[in-house]
Amino acid sequence: MAITPPSEKIWWNRPLDKVEGLWILLALAWCLILFLWMPYWHIYGKQNLSNEAYRTSPDAYEAKARAWADKHKVGEENGIPVVAPQDGGDVYMLGRLWEWWPILQLKKGVTYRLHLSSLDWQHGFSLQPTNINLQVLPGYETVMKITPDQSGSFGVVCNEFCGVGHHTMLGKIYVK
Amino acid sequence: MANMFRQCPDSGLYFHRDAEALMKAHAVLAVVFLLLGGVGGLLIALTRAPTVHLLSAENFYMVLTFHGTAVLLFWIIFFEIAVLYFASSTLLRVRPATPSIGWLGFLLMLGGAIMTTVAIFAGNSSVMFTSYVPMQASPYFYLGLILFAVGALLGCFIFLGTLVIAKEEKTYEGSIPLVTFGAVTAAIIAIFTIATGAIILIPTFMWSMGWISHIDPAMYRVLWWGMGHSSQQINVSAHVAVWYAIAAIVFGAKPMSEKVSRGAFLLYILFLQLASAHHLLADPGISSNWKVFNTSYAMYLAVLASMIHGLTVPGSIEVAQRKKGFNNGLFEWLTKAPWGNPVFSGMFLSLIIFGFIGGITGVVMGTEQINLIIHNTIFVPAHFHATVAVGTTLAFMAITYFLIPVLFRRKLVMPGLAKWQPYIFSAGMMMLIMFLLGAGTLGVPRRHWDVNFADAVLKYEFAGTAITLLGLAAVGAVLAAVGGALYCVIAVFSLVFGEKLDPHAGLLQSFGVPLSQAAYTVDRPSTLGLSAVETHGHGEVSAPGTFALALVFLLSFVVYFFINAKYLASVWPMG
Numbered sequence: 001m002a003i004t005p006p007s008e009k010i011w012w013n014r015p016l017d018k019v020e021g022l023w024i025l026l027a028l029a030w031c032l033i034l035f036l037w038m039p040y041w042h043i044y045g046k047q048n049l050s051n052e053a054y055r056t057s058p059d060a061y062e063a064k065a066r067a068w069a070d071k072h073k074v075g076e077e078n079g080i081p082v083v084a085p086q087d088g089g090d091v092y093m094l095g096r097l098w099e100w101w102p103i104l105q106l107k108k109g110v111t112y113r114l115h116l117s118s119l120d121w122q123h124g125f126s127l128q129p130t131n132i133n134l135q136v137l138p139g140y141e142t143v144m145k146i147t148p149d150q151s152g153s154f155g156v157v158c159n160e161f162c163g164v165g166h167h168t169m170l171g172k173i174y175v176k
Numbered sequence: 177m178a179n180m181f182r183q184c185p186d187s188g189l190y191f192h193r194d195a196e197a198l199m200k201a202h203a204v205l206a207v208v209f210l211l212l213g214g215v216g217g218l219l220i221a222l223t224r225a226p227t228v229h230l231l232s233a234e235n236f237y238m239v240l241t242f243h244g245t246a247v248l249l250f251w252i253i254f255f256e257i258a259v260l261y262f263a264s265s266t267l268l269r270v271r272p273a274t275p276s277i278g279w280l281g282f283l284l285m286l287g288g289a290i291m292t293t294v295a296i297f298a299g300n301s302s303v304m305f306t307s308y309v310p311m312q313a314s315p316y317f318y319l320g321l322i323l324f325a326v327g328a329l330l331g332c333f334i335f336l337g338t339l340v341i342a343k344e345e346k347t348y349e350g351s352i353p354l355v356t357f358g359a360v361t362a363a364i365i366a367i368f369t370i371a372t373g374a375i376i377l378i379p380t381f382m383w384s385m386g387w388i389s390h391i392d393p394a395m396y397r398v399l400w401w402g403m404g405h406s407s408q409q410i411n412v413s414a415h416v417a418v419w420y421a422i423a424a425i426v427f428g429a430k431p432m433s434e435k436v437s438r439g440a441f442l443l444y445i446l447f448l449q450l451a452s453a454h455h456l457l458a459d460p461g462i463s464s465n466w467k468v469f470n471t472s473y474a475m476y477l478a479v480l481a482s483m484i485h486g487l488t489v490p491g492s493i494e495v496a497q498r499k500k501g502f503n504n505g506l507f508e509w510l511t512k513a514p515w516g517n518p519v520f521s522g523m524f525l526s527l528i529i530f531g532f533i534g535g536i537t538g539v540v541m542g543t544e545q546i547n548l549i550i551h552n553t554i555f556v557p558a559h560f561h562a563t564v565a566v567g568t569t570l571a572f573m574a575i576t577y578f579l580i581p582v583l584f585r586r587k588l589v590m591p592g593l594a595k596w597q598p599y600i601f602s603a604g605m606m607m608l609i610m611f612l613l614g615a616g617t618l619g620v621p622r623r624h625w626d627v628n629f630a631d632a633v634l635k636y637e638f639a640g641t642a643i644t645l646l647g648l649a650a651v652g653a654v655l656a657a658v659g660g661a662l663y664c665v666i667a668v669f670s671l672v673f674g675e676k677l678d679p680h681a682g683l684l685q686s687f688g689v690p691l692s693q694a695a696y697t698v699d700r701p702s703t704l705g706l707s708a709v710e711t712h713g714h715g716e717v718s719a720p721g722t723f724a725l726a727l728v729f730l731l732s733f734v735v736y737f738f739i740n741a742k743y744l745a746s747v748w749p750m751g
Contacts, residue, residue, distance in 0.1 A: 134548075
């Protein structure tokens with residue numbers, strides 16, 4: 001029994017049960033497929049995580065994002081600038097207590113370089129309803145290529161708890 | 177010297193006076209924290225149901241912090257320390273090492289748990305269980321966790337010391353039992369986990385005191401998850417050991433082969449995922465190579481280990497049942513199992529839900545790119561309710577029904593309700609889990625007070641289905657809370673009002689005071705001998721029913737994985 005010592009002192013020479021051996025082979029094969037799928041998707045898949053990130057500081061990132069937003073601002077909504085970047089250019093979004101800033105206006109089918117960072121606590125960039133979810137840390141600026149392939153109005157929810165106003169932290173991305 | 181052992185007339189197990197008292201004290205406190213944490217869980221579910229929306233935002237985040245800490249740490253680890261005393265002192269028929277230090281460990285755990293709880297309810301430590309920097313809690317929040325961990329560490333060392341004494345005093349023949357081996361696995365992982373926790377929590381405490389100016393948030397996450405995930409591997413090792421124990425207790429089941437089951441435990445130790453990379457898949461500043469390798473070690477061998485236990489535990493039950501004559505067809509062994517015995521039904525439901533739901537969802541969301549569509553959604557709590565709230569918690573509930581008569585020497589009260597308890601709890605949890613998995617797939621965030629964004633400057637509406645699913649999940653949570661409350665009530669009432677199976681098993685004795693000396697009549701238990709030799713196993717297919725179930729499991733796994741891969745392919749291209 002499992003609550004008493006094995007029946008033989010030298011138990012490790014006893015051959016496996018047939019069912020066990022077969023199952024281990026099947027399970028291991030599946031585990032290897034699970035692993036191989038990840039490099040496969042890096043080569044053939046279109047949705048991958050970016051490997052580009054830089055050290056930054058909240059002040060430096062805010063200054064950069066603000067200068068960029070001033071340059072490309074096309075409107076305002078609830079006092080928040082709406083920014084339309086040039087095709088294929090850099091796009092900045094910053095998270096802070098409790099907003100995603102600014103509002104972005106992108107074009108469908110165009111690839112942008114999206115920069116993300118936080119000015120204070122950790123935030124979660126959760127683009128809905130397309131459902132892309134990324135961790136955003138203060139002091140780290142992450143850059144990814146992103147290609148909106150649907151038009152419409154998208155919400156940016158914060159899905160990392162960031163204090164008592166967490167549930168009011170919402171941003172917007174428009175795709176035309 | 178006075179006799180220190182008693183033999184339980186029902187189970188034949190030997191209990192040492194000191195180990196017995198320590199086991200009881202830890203188990204009782206575990207249940208207390210399960211009760212408190214469970215109430216928290218119910219309040220959270222009733223707040224997340226948009227139509228009920230019970231708590232205020234402040235209280236919601238405070239209670240959520242408490243819920244995670246109370247059930248994930250206090251309930252489970254108090255119970256695990258009790259399991260360690262059982263798997264060493266009781267199963268090996270040996271005196272526990274340094275029981276006085278055992279009580280010191282107990283007091284540190286209790287003091288730490290109280291300190292952290294008070295810090296949370298003081299209102300200035302609503303930082304969630306993960307306490308990600310630079311969000312800061314009160315220093316008492318971290319200090320309480322550190323004290324609790326030190327107490328748990330003492331428990332692990334006493335466990336290892338007890339094994340040394342057993343070997344020295346030759347209280348058993350051959351190798352330690354498989355269940356004890358599983359407990360060794362849990363203890364080794366626990367020591368590693370607590371060490372990692374110390375590396376990150378001690379500086380964080382110092383930072384909260386103002387002695388350190390800055391903690392890097394990315395470094396914090398890497399180290400915190402070295403503790404946070406490997407602590408889940410302690411739970412898995414401990415509850416798998418409990419599964420094996422219950423298979424042996426209820427069916428007299430023998431492991432299909434010692435080599436395979438022990439090998440699988442060893443895989444947990446070797447591949448427990450030092451950095452627990454799958455929590456960091458959506459993080460900046462860490463390369464894909466690092467993520468892909470460290471989330472899988474190229475082979476997912478810890479997953480393989482769980483898949484092995486998933487076969488060998490029911491497989492050993494099948495073999496034992498077939499030997500008793502339940503040999504018809506593929507599944508007579510299972511249909512004729514004692515489904516009215518909560519020790520068995522709880523264990524088996526724990527195994528099925530842990531594997532089919534917890535295991536499959538966990539691996540799928542731990543795939544580097546698929547994590548993109550799941551990270552920090554409410555899918556994540558759905559997953560770990562399948563692994564921890566059902567897998568670990570239900571396994572511990574199941575063994576409690578065995579321990580009440582054997583360890584506490586009280587007759588179970590309300591046996592009719594106890595029979596239903598595992599089903600009620602599992603049904604509620606299954607509803608909660610499945611509906612939250614659905615809501616998470618639709619993007620609903622975890623740890624969020626208002627997904628209707630009533631107070632936000634901008635507006636966003638989740639699909640109506642997502643909102644409905646949250647409401648339905650709350651119905652499941654209520655049912656699960658009923659099941660959880662039944663467990664707590666049955667356990668506590670049995671300890672207080674249950675018929676005494678031993679004249680010395682009084683009220684205080686139920687809560688950790690040793691029985692009177694007269695109860696202990698054995699000076700030295702007979703040496704624990706080898707298991708009887710059995711001849712089954714090689715050559716024939718000994719557990720075809722289990723193998724068929726395993727194939728169904730594998731098929732579900734493959735299908736669910738590729739459904740998610742297809743979903744991933746539909747989101748915006750990025751890289």
